[in-house]
Amino acid sequence: MADELKDVFSKKKKLKLMTHVLAGYPDLKTSQEWIMGLAESGADLIEIQIPFSDPLADGPTIMAANHLALKNGITPQKFFELAWSIKGAMTVPFIFMTYANIAYAMGMERFVSLSAESGASGLIMPDLPFDERNFDLFSCAKKYGLSVIPVVSAGISSSRLKKILNRTEGFLYITLRVGITGAVKRIEREGLEFIQRVREMTSLPLAAGFGISSEKHLDLLQGKVDMVVIGSHLIDLFHSSGLSAVLNFIKRCKARTRRDRTRSHTYHHGIGRLSQG
């Protein structure tokens, strides 16, 4: 596993923040400011997505953002140039997320090696399951010192989950819903129960995302997972109120994670009620 990822989870108790950003959205320059701003505002880990024309796991918000970024001229080449230009200045680790076809088009191994050279600590490729022939991303990433972060959801069989856990080195990304990305009002019990199920099977750090749209959601996840992932909501915020609103939200989330943990325990029984707020 990349050491940077180990460091992220070394201070055990506090809930960490992984924040998503789409490279080239709305344009390269803004997304660069976005990335640097996230780091300054308290993100512990930054997930940078490389746009694709047909993002299968993404809901309307991130899909529309993908199309806009592509329209404004982002290419994988420009993406790697961006990563190169900021890696020296980055104070927090970052991982790359994209769909299999982007890596496939440039050659899977070349993509992985470029990612490593650009300073990424890990990779998320949601449409590349671990068991597809000729595409062993786990082995390839290991060769270049990168962690593959699998994304798993309730409904997965235990045997499959075990196989994934055996391959995972960095952390595991759990979706709070069986669905596509996108902000939602409340966090469903199903997601929390799935976290519990995974927690019993592994000591790997766990991240949870899909739907987080309020700092109150963090209270629900405090003590249950090691990290939360915030994605679509940031793009919604950017759309309505600009980058400063995005960064302010991250600052508020950061402050929330610093709150006394004993308080958050009182929320554990009121899952449904509280998350409506």
Next chain:
Amino acid sequence: MKRNKMKKQSPNSSHRYFGEYGGRFVPEMLIPALEEMERAYFFYKENRAFQQELDNLRRNYSGRPTPLYFAENLTELGRGCKIYLKLESLNHTGAHKINNVLGQALLAKKMGKTCVIAETGAGQHGLATAAVCAKLGLKCRIFMGEKDMKRQYPNVFFMRLSGAEIVPVKDGAKTLKDAVNAALKYWIEHLKDTHYLLGSALGPFPYPVMVRDFQSVIGSEVMEQLRKCEKRLPDVLVACVGGGSNSIGFFYPFLHNKDIELYAVEAGGRGPEKGENAIRFGKNPRTGIVQGYRSYFILDENGQVLPTHSVSAGLDYAGIGPELAYLYDTGRVCFDSVSDQEALSGFQILCREEGILPALESAHAVAYALKIAGNFSRKEIMVINISGRGEKDLFIAARELDAENWLKFLNEETENG
């Protein structure tokens, strides 16, 4: 369904592939649903009661077997081989699409699903799905690109009459590929009660195999019918190819017989320029991983899917089923294309010569068949798959062929209120 009877899954992924193509490139959260479908499909494939139920629906609801018709006038015009037409157009709802829909909808019921969703381009798959869902008491939701809704409005109207909800897809180019994306995403959100009735032999495993199997009734019937009337096998088969469900279903039973030439006709659109056609196998064909499967796609050098065009909505798609991708590599199937204009003339010729109105998709096959018929001798036999009928294309054909009179008619209709 008895668990012990279900086929065990192979330990590796090779059963999901045709050569290098196919696979199951989907988010982890879709895999339980695809595995459930795989188990159910391979169980019911061997289940006699299921197959009898399907056979009954094929005969009495869809009207199978569809005729294999000797097209004497077309043969004359082609100045070459004897031309037969497989009239899938005479299926209930007007196209071959219902072969797959009947199979999958029955399967959905057996799996205990109460809702069915489907994508549609030309509207033929959507129409078949809406009809069969009405019959089987399944709730039905059809995803259709906004552009396709406009150009295939008659089918939108009929689908609604059958009780289906039509969801307009406003993403991307607002055509078939975008409808597939939207349906897949809706499915991810509603896995428990919903079956995604994918209409072509593509997407993640098991769809390419399942759809091909349900469609191979076309080829099997042709084989039997020709044996009766000609006492022999055909020499040439011609079909249009978008995603590939009519062509693979037509070709499949003949694949092992290497003497039979197989031609698949892509949409040449307005020309060879980027974005003007739906030719996957042009000068520099590219492979990729899109919409859950590895195959040939129309992509730029960075792997982004490019826009496509065809006068026929059913062929206006950037990908192709993985089995056909494999058959392209091996050279077993020969791929070529005809333009929008050639397809429109094929449409007219079949009406004029045989009184048969083909779908614009199938008109591609007719146009191409006439181009190559002269290469074969009078003793040889060609079969063209007329995958669908052309009523749905009324307004496209009207604009291209008889705009003035139609405008007059429509104006009068409007005035009569």
